[in-house]
């Protein structure tokens with residue numbers, strides 16, 4: 519695909535101005551390699567898909583969504599897939615499908631976008647944080663069991679940066695304690711653990727197709743995966759208005775003294791040919807994906823392997839060229855995992871470097887023109903979370919040191935050129951040299 523570069527439609531990073539709308543700081547810093555807000559590659563395939571979907575009679579939940587779901591399920595080796603508006607709504611559906619309610623607890627990593635905790639809070643439950651492994655930045659299975667109480671209902675894991683969590687011990691703990699497990703796969707399209715696809719191991723997997731992600735459906739989008747038929751049934755309803763089918767064998771309906779007989783409930787009741795039920799007291803939402811997004815998703819899915827292989831090539835180039843710099847730790851690859859490199863997370867070891875991560879980052883950004891981004895402030899440090907649950911400050915020391923003292927995410931996407939990769943490497947070498955002296 520490298521020779522197709524001219525056809526790439528990405529043109530820049532103008533922002534709407536919100537906190538989640540791009541990394542263009544407009545601060546006068548001349549960047550050599552900015553952090554791109556677009557994680558994928560579009561070409562004429564996506565363009566054709568958009569135009570085709572726009573001409574359809576149905577603009578939502580039509581053939582494109584149905585096919586995207588089928589193709590996604592096949593690719594990710596799961597029985598069911600449900601397209602949603604984004605990963606946050608996907609995880610909200612999962613949380614409702616698990617029946618998580620007020621007073622329950624869910625064990626979750628602090629090293630994640632707040633969405634993973636928000637869906638727990640939305641249902642009135644408490645996020646309980648288990649610390650991360652300082653090498654993989656994923657929830658550490660050995661930290662989970664201590665956090666289990668008789669209120670614990672589930673474990674929510676995040677495959678940070680595209681490297682999957684150590685799923686075997688996590689699933690084993692969950693089985694022993696009768697807990698649900700949700701995989702937040704927002705970073706993990708194309709990642710594998712012991713040969714198994716992200717989103718195929720736990721009870722439910724949730725994906726994001728946000729602009730930054732490994733594949734995107736026009737900037738927003740999500741997918742829920744499950745191998746469990748009962749969850750699939752609930753997910754279908756909770757994603758869409760609590761709607762369910764009338765029993766097909768029922769031919770006579772009586773309401774308010776009106777008696778109706780029909781051969782098929784659909785024959786003249788459309789669009790009122792549905793019943794509405796709750797799922798354990800949970801009520802449905804409109805979290806449906808539209809047809810144009812799904813059409814683009816189908817084109818993106820065909821590119822997924824190519825996109826991940828470009829990310830991996832870029833990442834391995836960085837690792838090879840950064841590994842000998844004292845005080846700089848390149849990405850560790852767990853031998854059980856196939857890393858999909860949504861992020862390239864570099865760690866700055868202040869004691870070895872002789873300068874803090876922040877001093878290093880300032881030089882890297884301002885003087886060397888390389889833009890890194892920081893993911894994620896431990897969720898329990900946010901004001902609203904602390905107000906609600908009075909989390910202590912030093913709850914997860916590894917996650918705290920990681921965010922406040924060690925990490926940065928280097929530019930990482932499949933369109934990076936060799937020149938850009940070299941500029942990143944040179945910038946890091948120069949910045950390390952400057953802060954050291």
Ligand SMILES: Cc1ncc(COP(=O)(O)O)c(C=O)c1O
Nearest residue numbers: 604605606631633704726727728
């Ligand atoms: C780890 C993680 N989980 C969940 C989300 C939420 O995804 P979405 O923006 O599709 O709702 C994100 C988004 O950035 C994320 O990085």
